[in-house]
Each structure stands twice: as C-alpha cells, then as structure tokens.
Amino acid sequence: MSVLSCPLPIPTDEFVVLGHGSGGRLSARMMEETFLPAFRNTALERGDDQGVFEAPAGRIAMSTDSYVVKPLFFPGGNIGELAVYGTVNDLAVGGATPKYLSAGFILEEGLSLDTLRQIVDSMSHAARRCGVEIITGDTKVVEKGSGDQIYINTAGVGFIPSGINYSAANVRPGDKIILSGSLGDHGITILAQREGMELGGDLHSDSAPLHLLCAAAMAAAPTLHAMRDLTRGGLSSALNEIAQKSGNGMEIDQRAIPVSEVVRGACELFGLDPLYVANEGKMIAFVPAAEAAASVAAMRNIETGSEARIIGEVTEKHPRMVTMRTSLGTERIVDMLAQDQLPRIC
Amino acid sequence: MKHLDEYRDEKIANALVAKLKSKATKPWVLMEVCGGQTHTLVRYGIDGLLPAGMEMIHGPGCPVCVTPLETIDKALTLAEMPNVILATYGDMMRVPGSTTDLLHVKAKGGNVRMVYSPLDALKIARENPSREIVFFGVGFETTAPPNAAAVWQAGRQGITNFSLLASHVLVPPALRALLSDSGNRVQGLIAPGHVCSIVGLDDYHSIAHEFHLPIVVGGFEPVDLLEAIVLLVDQLESGRAEVENQYSRSVRVEGNPLAQTMLTDVLEVCDRKWRGLGEIPKSGLKVRAKYAAWDAEAKFGLADKFVEEPKECISAMILQGRKKPPECSAFGVRCTPERPLGAPMVSSEGACAAYYQYRRYESAAELAGGAR
Amino acid sequence: MCLAIPGKVLDKSLLNGLLRGRVEFGGIVREACFDFLPEAEPGDYVLVHVGFAITMVDEEDALSTLAYLRELGTLEEEVGVEEATP
Numbered sequence: 017m018s019v020l021s022c023p024l025p026i027p028t029d030e031f032v033v034l035g036h037g038s039g040g041r042l043s044a045r046m047m048e049e050t051f052l053p054a055f056r057n058t059a060l061e062r063g064d065d066q067g068v069f070e071a072p073a074g075r076i077a078m079s080t081d082s083y084v085v086k087p088l089f090f091p092g093g094n095i096g097e098l099a100v101y102g103t104v105n106d107l108a109v110g111g112a113t114p115k116y117l118s119a120g121f122i123l124e125e126g127l128s129l130d131t132l133r134q135i136v137d138s139m140s141h142a143a144r145r146c147g148v149e150i151i152t153g154d155t156k157v158v159e160k161g162s163g164d165q166i167y168i169n170t171a172g173v174g175f176i177p178s179g180i181n182y183s184a185a186n187v188r189p190g191d192k193i194i195l196s197g198s199l200g201d202h203g204i205t206i207l208a209q210r211e212g213m214e215l216g217g218d219l220h221s222d223s224a225p226l227h228l229l230c231a232a233a234m235a236a237a238p239t240l241h242a243m244r245d246l247t248r249g250g251l252s253s254a255l256n257e258i259a260q261k262s263g264n265g266m267e268i269d270q271r272a273i274p275v276s277e278v279v280r281g282a283c284e285l286f287g288l289d290p291l292y293v294a295n296e297g298k299m300i301a302f303v304p305a306a307e308a309a310a311s312v313a314a315m316r317n318i319e320t321g322s323e324a325r326i327i328g329e330v331t332e333k334h335p336r337m338v339t340m341r342t343s344l345g346t347e348r349i350v351d352m353l354a355q356d357q358l359p360r361i362c
Numbered sequence: 363m364k365h366l367d368e369y370r371d372e373k374i375a376n377a378l379v380a381k382l383k384s385k386a387t388k389p390w391v392l393m394e395v396c397g398g399q400t401h402t403l404v405r406y407g408i409d410g411l412l413p414a415g416m417e418m419i420h421g422p423g424c425p426v427c428v429t430p431l432e433t434i435d436k437a438l439t440l441a442e443m444p445n446v447i448l449a450t451y452g453d454m455m456r457v458p459g460s461t462t463d464l465l466h467v468k469a470k471g472g473n474v475r476m477v478y479s480p481l482d483a484l485k486i487a488r489e490n491p492s493r494e495i496v497f498f499g500v501g502f503e504t505t506a507p508p509n510a511a512a513v514w515q516a517g518r519q520g521i522t523n524f525s526l527l528a529s530h531v532l533v534p535p536a537l538r539a540l541l542s543d544s545g546n547r548v549q550g551l552i553a554p555g556h557v558c559s560i561v562g563l564d565d566y567h568s569i570a571h572e573f574h575l576p577i578v579v580g581g582f583e584p585v586d587l588l589e590a591i592v593l594l595v596d597q598l599e600s601g602r603a604e605v606e607n608q609y610s611r612s613v614r615v616e617g618n619p620l621a622q623t624m625l626t627d628v629l630e631v632c633d634r635k636w637r638g639l640g641e642i643p644k645s646g647l648k649v650r651a652k653y654a655a656w657d658a659e660a661k662f663g664l665a666d667k668f669v670e671e672p673k674e675c676i677s678a679m680i681l682q683g684r685k686k687p688p689e690c691s692a693f694g695v696r697c698t699p700e701r702p703l704g705a706p707m708v709s710s711e712g713a714c715a716a717y718y719q720y721r722r723y724e725s726a727a728e729l730a731g732g733a734r
Numbered sequence: 735m736c737l738a739i740p741g742k743v744l745d746k747s748l749l750n751g752l753l754r755g756r757v758e759f760g761g762i763v764r765e766a767c768f769d770f771l772p773e774a775e776p777g778d779y780v781l782v783h784v785g786f787a788i789t790m791v792d793e794e795d796a797l798s799t800l801a802y803l804r805e806l807g808t809l810e811e812e813v814g815v816e817e818a819t820p
Contacts, residue, residue: 211478214756214763280363281760284739286478287710344584345372346407348720363760365740365779365791368800373807380810398737451784479785481767504738508786511769515752556738559781559789585803611796612740612781612789621770621788 032127037157046155050133054140059116059151067151069116074178077112079103080171088135088165090209092201092220095168096135098296100142100150101225102247103172108227109243109299111182111234112174114146119153120169125160135166146225148172180234184261186241189332192308193268194301196229196315197222197323199251200279203293207282219278224297229321236314237307246295249353253292254300255338256352266338268328268350291340292353302330365611369583378588379411386595389415391547393683395533396502396554397424397711398582404716406584412591419547419683422536423554425501425529426453426709427681428636431669433529434459437498438467440527440662447473447490449483450498456699456708460669480512480526487516487524496658500529504556506647507621510628513649513656527658528649531634533557534565535645540682541573548683550594552580552587555609560625562617566605574603581609628653637671637705638678675704680713687717694718738783740791741766743776757782 634646706712
C-alpha cells in the first residue's frame with residue numbers, strides 16, 4: 017500500500033525518515049504497520065505509554081542490554097534476535113523466568129523499512145520461542161550519519177521462584193564449573209562476515225535462548241550457586257568477574273574446553289584466544305560437587321546444552337585469580353583482557 | 363590442526379624437559395630472538411620448566427617494539443591528512459607515538475584501516491582511486507617480501523595512489539650489535555624460524571663462526587622451542603658452535619629464493635634506528651629509487667625529526683634482554699596495555715605485554731612455573 | 735609479526751598474471767598469493783604469512799621428526815621417570 021496520506025513527497029513506505037521518530041502520523045503508521053503486527057499482545061495493543069502486567073508476590077528480576085552489532089545479519093542470527101535472547105539470558109541465569117520485554121529502537125534516517133521489518137519479525141519469533149512478550153517500546157530516528165543503521169535496547173523482567181537466590185557471593189571452593197558448550201562461535205562468525213572469509217564446516221553464531229537450559233540445571237541441582245551467560249570478553253571475562261566478586265580462585269583445564277575446528281583455525285590465523293572470543297548462547301554454572309554430574313546430565317538433554325561438561329573448579333588457592341592447566345601440562349593465568357579483541361561484536 | 367597440535371603435545375614436552383635436565387650441567391644463558399617465540403615461552407610457562415639457573419633472555423624480535431618513535435609519528439602525520447587512508451596491521455594501531463596513536467587518530471575522524479595483508483591495502487587503493495592509500499609496513503625479513511610484492515604489483519597494475527611507509531629491520535646486524543656489547547651474556551641463540559624460511563641460514567653461519575656461538579633455528583610451538591633448547595644445550599655441553607636447523611620441516615638452507623629476489627628488487631639495505639638500541643648501520647630496508655613513486659617517504663616528503671622517549675620506559679633494557687618487564691618500576695602500574703608507555707607493552711609479541719598477560723602476579727609463588 | 739600458520743592448499747590458479755589460491759586452516763579458508771611458492775600444489779601444506787605462502791611444510795621431514803619425538807615421549811612414560819612439570 018503506497019497511498020500517501022501526508023503532503024511530503026518521500027517514499028516513506030521504503031525508508032526510515034526523521035518523521036518516523038517524531039511521535040506524529042508517521043510514527044503511528046510505523047507502530048501500526050511494523051511493530052504491532054509483529055509483537056501482537058494485549059498490553060502493547062492497549063496503546064498506552066506504559067505496558068502493564070500482573071506480578072506474583074516475590075522477587076522480580078530486571079535486566080537491560082543494548083545491541084550495536086555489525087553486520088546486522090549474520091549466519092545464525094541478526095541484531096533483533098540477539099536483542100531478545102540477550103536480555104532473556106541475563107534474566108534466566110539469575111534463576112528468573114523471563115516474561116516481559118521492552119524494546120527501544122534508534123534508527124538511522126535512510127534505513128530500509130524492509131530491513132527493519134525483517135529484524136522486527138525475527139524479534140517476534142524469538143520472543144515467542146522464549147515465551148516472552150514485548151509490551152512496550154520506543155522509536156527514535158537520527159539524521160543520516162549519526163547512527164549506524166539501527167541500535168536496539170531491550171530491558172526485561174522475570175519472576176524468581178521463592179527460595180532461589182543466585183549470586184557470585186554464593187560460590188564456594190569445591191564448586192564445579194560447568195560450561196554449556198563450545199566457545200567462540202559467535203565472535204568468529206562475525207569476524208568472518210566482516211572480513212569476507214569463507215567458512216568451512218557450517219559455522220554460525222550460537223545466538224540462542226538459554227531459559228530452558230538454566231531451568232534444567234536448576235531443577236537437577238537445588239544447591240546450584242550461580243550461573244552466568246557468556247558474551248563479549250568470552251569465558252575469561254565471566255570467570256574473572258565471578259572470581260573477583262566471590263573472592264575465590266578458579267582452576268580450569270584447557271583439555272576440557274570445547275572449541276570447534278573452524279573456531280580454532282580462525283583463532284590461530286588471527287592470533288586470537290578462544291577464551292576471550294564472544295559467545296551468544298553459552299553459559300557457565302557453579303554447582304557443588306555432589307550435584308554437578310546431575311546438572312551436566314540434565315543440561316545435555318537440552319539442545320543448547322548438548323556439549324555441557326565440567327571444565328574446572330573453584331578453589332581456595334590464589335583468591336580472585338583464574339588459572340588454567342595448559343595442554344602442555346603447565347599452569348598459566350587467565351587474565352581479563354585489556355581491550356576487546358574484536359569491536360562491535362554484539 | 364595438522365602440523366600444529368602435534369607440537370603442543372604434553373608427553374613430548376615432558377620428555378624434552380627431562381632430556382634437558384639430564385644434559386645440562388651449567389646455568390646456560392640462551393636467547394630467543396623472535397617475539398612470537400617469546401610469546402610462546404611465556405604463555406606456556408616454558409622458561410619455568412628449565413633446569414635451575416638456566417635463563418632465557420628475550421631478544422629484540424618484535425618489529426613493532428623496535429619501530430622508532432619518529433617513524434610512528436610519520437605514520438600519524440599521514441593518517442591525519444584528509445585525503446589519505448592509512449592501512450596497517452592491528453598491532454600498530456595502539457602503539458603510542460610522541461603524542462597520540464593511530465586508534466585515537468581514527469576515533470577523531472582520521473582514516474585508518476586495519477588490514478591483514480599488504481594486498482588488502484592494495485585492494486583499498488584500487489577501490490578508492492581518488493584517495494591516497496599508504497600501507498604502514500613494519501616487520502623483519504619475513505614481512506619484507508610481501509610488502510615488496512605489493513609495491514611491485516602496484517607498479518605492474520599502474521596503481522599510482524598506493525605507497526609503502528617502510529619500517530623494515532634485519533635481524534643479523536642487530537644480533538651482531540647485541541653480541542658485541544660488553545654486557546652480553548648470551549651463550550646460545552634460537553634463531554627466528556620464519557625469517558630463516560625466507561633468507562636461509564648463511565648469515566647465521568657467519569655469526570656462529572664470528573662469535574663462537576651455538577645457533578639453532580627454532581619454530582614457534584612449545585615442542586619446537588624445547589627441542590631447540592635441548593639442541594643448544596647439547597652443543598654447549600660439548601663445546602660446539604654450529605648452526606642446526608630444528609625447524610627443518612619449514613626451513614630450507616637456501617631459504618626462499620623467489621621471495622629473496624622480490625625483496626632485493628624493490629628494497630635495499632640502509633641504516634636504521636632501532637627503538638631502544640639506537641642506530642645500527644645497514645640494519646634496515648628502504649624502497650629503492652626506481653620505485654620512488656610508491657615510497658611514502660619520497661612521495662610525501664616526510665622530514666626526520668628527533669623525538670625523545672618517555673623517561674620511565676626502559677624498553678631499551680627490555681629489548682636488549684638486560685631486564686625483564688617486572689623489573690621496570692612502571693610495569694603494571696603506570697604502564698599497562700590500556701595506557702602503554704612503550705611499544706613492548708602494546709604489541710602482542712612484546713615482552714612486556716606477554717608478561718602482563720601471563721605473569722603479572724609473578725610474586726605469587728604458587729603460580730611460578732617451577733624451579734628457577 | 736612473524737605469525738605464519740600451516741594450512742592445506744585447496745586450489746591454485748593464475749589470475750591477472752598473479753598466482754593465487756585458497757588455503758584451509760582447520761576449517762577456515764583464506765586466499766593467499768603463491769608468487770613465492772609456485773611449486774605448491776593442492777593437498778600440500780604451506781605456511782602463510784600476511785596473505786602470502788612463504789614455504790612448504792615438508793611432510794616427510796615432519797613425520798620423521800614427530801616419530802622420533804613421540805618415541806621419546808613414550809620411552810619417558812615407560813621408564814616411569816617423574817614428570818618434569820612443576
């Protein structure tokens with residue numbers, strides 16, 4: 017339908033223009049034609065300035081993340097999916113059942129509406145897959161050159177069952193460290209796209225929702241202490257953060273860490289360390305030794321956790337430091353990386 | 363990965379270490395030249411596996427680290443020119459010049475691009491005919507033939523908007539300077555494997571002879587380096603001073619003649635200043651006059667200026683192997699990868715960066731790689 | 735910057751007077767210039783440095799070195815010598 021109802025002779029049904037962000041007729045049209053059909057839910061359709069939902073008694077978790085990944089589309093996902101899964105995962109690793117999301121968009125003038133629709137449709141599918149609803153949002157438009165096509169922010173809330181209180185502070189020496197799967201798939205996929213590299217062996221981003229995986233781990237291990245999803249900065253950042261906050265040391269074994277052949281090849285080629293490369297569908301769990309095996313078994317029954325395994329344990333030696341037994345049998349420190357190895361990865 | 367994983371095998375490594383311990387009767391002092399070799403040693407904690415007293419001195423084999431401040435400033439000047447696109451490898455982006463670095467120039471709007479090959483830079487030149495593309499080429503003899511090839515291809519394809527800012531250095535003259543110094547303690551040398559795969563072994567025979575120094579051409583994986591160390595100790599224990607080739611799967615005695623031909627066609631030997639070591643005669647390469655149209659120095663008329671190093675940086679001592687990074691007062695405190703005072707902290711092959719990433723807590727006795 | 739990784743040559747051809755080819759590194763495929771190594775053929779292993787194949791990896795040499803090293807490693811184990819790692 018390209019009947020213009022406003023006097024501006026711009027093909028507003030093809031590209032984003034400044035008017036789409038100014039709250040007037042164009043904004044309304046974008047809402048009607050793009051966001052509402054995709055995000056269909058009662059709260060959103062009420063059309064109020066806020067999304068309203070019922071909350072059970074108990075604790076509510078809230079999380080937010082912004083997405084600036086470049087390129088927008090890549091094998092295994094796109095910026096829209098990342099925006100939904102990322103926030104869902106941040107809630108899930110806290111033991112919360114993700115329920116509602118907000119979505120804020122900053123669009124660059126000139127962005128193809130078709131591209132926007134594809135992204136929004138992806139978000140709709142992703143949300144349904146996770147059982148969450150996008151109940152409120154915002155759209156702003158910036159002049160051409162002032163933003164890189166599209167930035168997305170999502171914030172989310174989830175409900176935490178009573179009795180669950182996951183935190184780095186709970187982590188204790190003796191806890192086993194469980195990793196849900198192979199490292200570096202997302203980061204290397206993005207690098208390959210940017211560099212126009214040919215990838216053998218079906219490599220794609222591991223972008224995925226982890227709510228079912230977390231639920232399985234939790235159910236199998238009532239004494240689970242903490243979980244963390246891995247994103248930028250890779251496994252190393254997540255381990256070091258927990259080491260810092262819990263005050264404990266950690267030891268992992270290089271031989272236990274799964275890395276696909278393609279990711280290994282790319283890392284060798286570019287001098288990257290898989291421990292520091294970004295992931296978008298992996299998590300770590302800290303589980304007391306007695307329940308670790310059960311947790312791994314339960315995780316392996318879930319698609320996103322089919323390669324789950326124990327990669328190390330928490331120790332009272334070298335507090336706040338993460339060390340690794342190398343494939344050579346020597347021990348080395350796994351430190352926080354000073355800078356991002358690869359920019360704009362998620 | 364084939365031809366890689368096998369050289370990280372724990373059993374083989376342990377066997378080599380055991381062999382070493384049974385052979386070594388003295389606290390030998392050895393040097394590895396190449397930054398890549400330094401990185402492997404530190405990353406795998408190999409120097410900690412050596413018999414007590416044996417020491418590895420880390421040589422000046424990090425081309426980024428030895429690039430003088432003046433040269434970096436030239437690159438920065440070019441990057442700030444409105445019509446220029448400066449292309450270089452990732453490492454060079456964070457090396458500080460006297461006032462800023464390429465990453466900051468990029469952030470302020472300068473056109474700086476990270477590439478993985480000089481041919482990528484040539485491609486950018488082809489795709490941007492109205493801009494001037496300068497490739498900032500830093501490296502040893504391994505990197506020189508590829509850079510020379512890019513210039514040669516530019517000439518052949520009539521690409522006039524491409525030029526090379528060359529900062530090439532040669533290993534043998536620097537080695538001679540280090541070995542001639544009165545404070546030199548090096549008793550055995552691991553020669554740089556990939557450099558030798560290009561230039562061959564002739565230069566190293568001369569050095570072994572001149573200084574009565576055992577030399578083993580070594581690879582870059584843990585097993586390669588351990589095997590090279592075993593061979594060196596063997597020579598030292600029996601009083602020999604020869605050139606042996608541990609990296610024989612990739613290094614031929616004559617090197618790569620085609621690469622050598624390209625190198626000498628496009629580049630010629632010149633005097634070169636090494637950061638931390640000073641000027642060493644006939645230790646660098648520059649673009650020959652016949653290719654002046656692709657020589658950024660000639661094209662842009664960049665003047666040489668003298669620049670002073672930050673006072674606290676002891677990169678000179680580090681590059682000469684006289685001090686180890688933790689002995690620097692600024693190490694980890696005022697000099698970090700985020701705020702480096704000198705190049706060895708920035709380059710991934712720099713000794714300071716390697717120590718910072720893997721050995722920052724050297725004092726923690728439990729974490730030390732073993733007996734020293 | 736002497737980073738050079740061994741990869742397997744997949745194909746090689748002349749393009750605009752320059753010899754180029756595809757090399758596979760454990761699953762990732764990259765273009766490389768073969769002007770310095772025209773004798774490399776598909777199936778060979780080469781070292782690639784900044785987009786140029788600079789030297790062949792001599793399979794025979796590698797195999798014999800590894801055989802020797804592996805035997806060393808096995809002997810170590812059999813004799814039951816204490817591991818040298820700290």
